Amino acid sequence: MPRKPEYYMHRALELAQEAARLGEVPVGAVVVDREGKIIGRGFNACISEQDASAHAEVQAIRAAGKTVGNYRLNGCSLYVTLEPCTQCIGTLIHARIDKLYYGAKEPRTGAVASVCNLPAQPWFNHRLEVEGGLLKSACKKLLDDFFQARRKNQDTDT
Numbered sequence: 001m002p003r004k005p006e007y008y009m010h011r012a013l014e015l016a017q018e019a020a021r022l023g024e025v026p027v028g029a030v031v032v033d034r035e036g037k038i039i040g041r042g043f044n045a046c047i048s049e050q051d052a053s054a055h056a057e058v059q060a061i062r063a064a065g066k067t068v069g070n071y072r073l074n075g076c077s078l079y080v081t082l083e084p085c086t087q088c089i090g091t092l093i094h095a096r097i098d099k100l101y102y103g104a105k106e107p108r109t110g111a112v113a114s115v116c117n118l119p120a121q122p123w124f125n126h127r128l129e130v131e132g133g134l135l136k137s138a139c140k141k142l143l144d145d146f147f148q149a150r151r152k153n154q155d156t157d158t
Contacts, residue, residue, distance in 0.1 A: 002036030005101055008079040009135045011038060012103075015056065016081045016142055019043035026146045029056035029080040031064035031073060031097070039076070040064025056080055057088040061095050072096045081139040083110035083132065089118040092128055099129040103139025 008030055015028025024044040031040035042059025046052055057080050065071045077099040078092060083106040092100055100119070102112065111118045112130055119128040 002032070002034075005079070005131070005134055008032055008038070008077075009081070009101060009103060009139075011041075012056075012079045012081050013135065013138060013142065015041055015043040016139070019045070019056070020142065020146050022048060024048065026142050027056040027080065027082045029060040029078060031060045032077045032079065033068075033073075034075040039067040053087065055085070055088050056082075057084055058091050061091055061097070065095070074098065077101065079134070081135075082106050082143065083112050083114055085109045086111045086116075086118060089128075093119070093124050093126050096126055097128060099131070101131050101134045103133070103135050104143060105132065105136075 011030050012028040015030070016026040019028060020026035024047055028043045030038045033039050040060040040063035042056045042063060044056050045054040045059060057078060060078065061073065064073055064076065073095045076097055078097050079101045081103040083102045083104065084092065089111045105114050107114045109115060113132055119130055
């Protein structure tokens with residue numbers, strides 16, 4: 001039975017914290033099936049995997065596809081701590097994710113509300129329902145703290 005959306009975003013936040021411990025930008029994501037089971041987990045791993053496409057959303061969708069044995073994830077939702085970029089929105093649409101929940105906005109590259117609204121474009125053959133701002137403060141604080149610590153470390157290195 002599905003739980004409240006906050007439960008799943010807390011799981012995504014735990015993954016984002018793991019990314020931060022590894023020196024990656026702290027973004028986490030989970031894919032949840034119709035029954036409320038987490039079938040895919042991911043966090044940013046661009047640095048460790050030396051792969052520009054290794055965003056949290058992509059990692060979670062890859063894991064979910066392996067779990068169900070199909071790249072199409074009809075009926076599933078994705079929870080991510082940061083507003084997705086264009087690459088990730090494209091991946092969500094091609095995977096047929098039904099609903100996206102995201103936490104903090106991404107003012108520079110956010111492709112849902114901040115820079116543009118890709119899911120609303122009429123040329124896509126799949127409609128993605130979106131809900132933004134879920135646990136926004138906690139998601140934003142994790143990112144702010146991470147980048148503040150990085151800036152502080154850079155200042156002490158010089």
